[in-house]
Amino acid sequence: MSRVTLAQWKMLAAVVDHGGFARAAEAIHKSPSTLNHAVHKLEELLGVQVLEPVGRQVRLTEAGELLLRRARQLIESAAALEDVAGRLAEGLEAEVVLAVDQVFPPDALACALEAFSEAYPHVRIQLHETVLNGGIEMLYDGSADLVVSGLSAQGFLGEPLVTVRFIAVAHPEHALHRLERPLDLRDLVQHRQLVVRDSAQRQSMDSGWLKAEQRWTLSHLNSSIDMLERGLGFAWLPETRIQGALAAGRLKPLPLTAGGVREIPVQLIHRDRDRAGPATCAMAAALKREVSACPRSEDSITSNE
Numbered sequence: 001m002s003r004v005t006l007a008q009w010k011m012l013a014a015v016v017d018h019g020g021f022a023r024a025a026e027a028i029h030k031s032p033s034t035l036n037h038a039v040h041k042l043e044e045l046l047g048v049q050v051l052e053p054v055g056r057q058v059r060l061t062e063a064g065e066l067l068l069r070r071a072r073q074l075i076e077s078a079a080a081l082e083d084v085a086g087r088l089a090e091g092l093e094a095e096v097v098l099a100v101d102q103v104f105p106p107d108a109l110a111c112a113l114e115a116f117s118e119a120y121p122h123v124r125i126q127l128h129e130t131v132l133n134g135g136i137e138m139l140y141d142g143s144a145d146l147v148v149s150g151l152s153a154q155g156f157l158g159e160p161l162v163t164v165r166f167i168a169v170a171h172p173e174h175a176l177h178r179l180e181r182p183l184d185l186r187d188l189v190q191h192r193q194l195v196v197r198d199s200a201q202r203q204s205m206d207s208g209w210l211k212a213e214q215r216w217t218l219s220h221l222n223s224s225i226d227m228l229e230r231g232l233g234f235a236w237l238p239e240t241r242i243q244g245a246l247a248a249g250r251l252k253p254l255p256l257t258a259g260g261v262r263e264i265p266v267q268l269i270h271r272d273r274d275r276a277g278p279a280t281c282a283m284a285a286a287l288k289r290e291v292s293a294c295p296r297s298e299d300s301i302t303s304n305e
Contacts, residue, residue, distance in 0.1 A: 003045045006078055009071040011038040012050060016068060020057055080122065093277040095124040099135035099144040102196070102221045103164050104266060104291075105240040111290035116283050123279045129220070134199030145271050145280045148287065150264040158267030162291045164238045166262050168254040169246070171231035182257045188212055192233035194224045225251075236262065 014024040014035070021032040043050055050064030060068060100109055113125065128138065136153045138144035152158060170176050176183060176191055193212035197219050216233060218224050224235055225242060229250045245251040254260055268284060270276055276284075 004042050006074065008038045008042045009068075010075055011035050012042060012064075012068060013072060013075060015039060015051070015058065016060055092120075093123060093145075093279045095126060096146070096279050096283050097126040097128070097138075097144045098146050098148075098283060099128040099130050099138045100148040101135055101150055101266065102129050102131055103150055103166075103238045103241075103264060104148050105162065105164070105238075107240070108162075108287070108291040111293065112283070112286040115286045115290060116279075119282060120279050125283075130199045131196050131219075132198040132200065137200040137202060139269060139271060142271060145276070146284055146287075147269045147271075148266060149269065150266045152267070153269055156269050157273075158269045159288075160265060161268045161288060162266050164240065164264050164266055166236045166264060167239055167242075168234060168236050168256055168260045169228060169242060169251045170234035170254055171228060172249060172252040174231055174234065176234060176254055177252060182255050184257050185259070188234065192216060194218060194227055194233040194235040196221055196224055238264075 014028050015021055018024040018027050021035050025032040025035055039051060048063045049061050050067060051058045052061050133151065135147040135149040136151055139147045139153050139156060148161065176187060189212055191212060192214035194216050197217050221241055224237065225245065227233060228235055229245060234254060242251055268287060
């Protein structure tokens with residue numbers, strides 16, 4: 001057990017912050033004698049002088065400055081702990097599990113997480129970046145509090161969140177672009193298509209056009225983008241993920257006669273909206289708000305707020 005109590009450290013801090021025993025006593029509603037006794041007891045227990053007189057005032061000794069600096073960390077941690085306990089008593093969750101499909105605009109996700117962390121700094125976040133059925137599977141398992149997905153979940157009501165536009169792209173020097181003419185699906189069959197693997201463990205699915213004789217299946221959109229920029233295939237990707245590559249000329253839309261652009265409505269799904277705690281509700285609100293507020297191309301996504 002600690003020989004010095006947290007209350008004694010708090011009283012020492014008050015004496016220092018208010019410039020003396022009398023002012024500190026008035027500020028924290030203790031008698032000057034109580035503060036004096038607490039500080040002397042602290043020095044006795046530690047075997048170190050922490051205050052020294054300067055005229056009618058007191059100031060920290062060199063050892064006192066070091067000890068109080070460390071003690072303030074304990075005081076702040078204790079206050080934070082009490083705040084967390086109070087929020088838990090009011091029903092605040094200790095953790096929010098969020099499953100977000102990789103097609104969701106990354107800027108909006110980052111903005112939402114930042115805003116949430118400012119309001120709920122002590123609530124942990126588990127973020128799962130999913131593909132296709134991955135988030136829905138977590139919803140069925142009861143392992144995610146909120147799911148952002150482009151798929152519907154049987155038995156759950158989703159809330160329209162955003163519509164993401166996908167475009168067919170390849171490197172500007174890719175063989176498909178070198179044809180220098182409008183393309184159809186027969187042209188695509190002869191070249192490698194890059195697709196992202198469904199992250200679901202049990203009921204995975206395929207999505208999109210998958211008739212290319214050559215196909216590479218990857219685990220993350222970032223890997224697909226990297227391969228595309230190396231000229232290793234073509235793919236349909238969310239425009240919000242490749243705006244920089246398009247603007248810099250590292251990727252170029254394929255001139256398909258049809259099917260070059262498709263739109264995917266993305267929705268927000270609660271595991272149990274009626275039982276959702278304040279942190280889960282705040283995270284949902286942040287996602288809806290930031291998908292509209294974060295900087296983005298107006299032509300790339302359409303908010304359903």
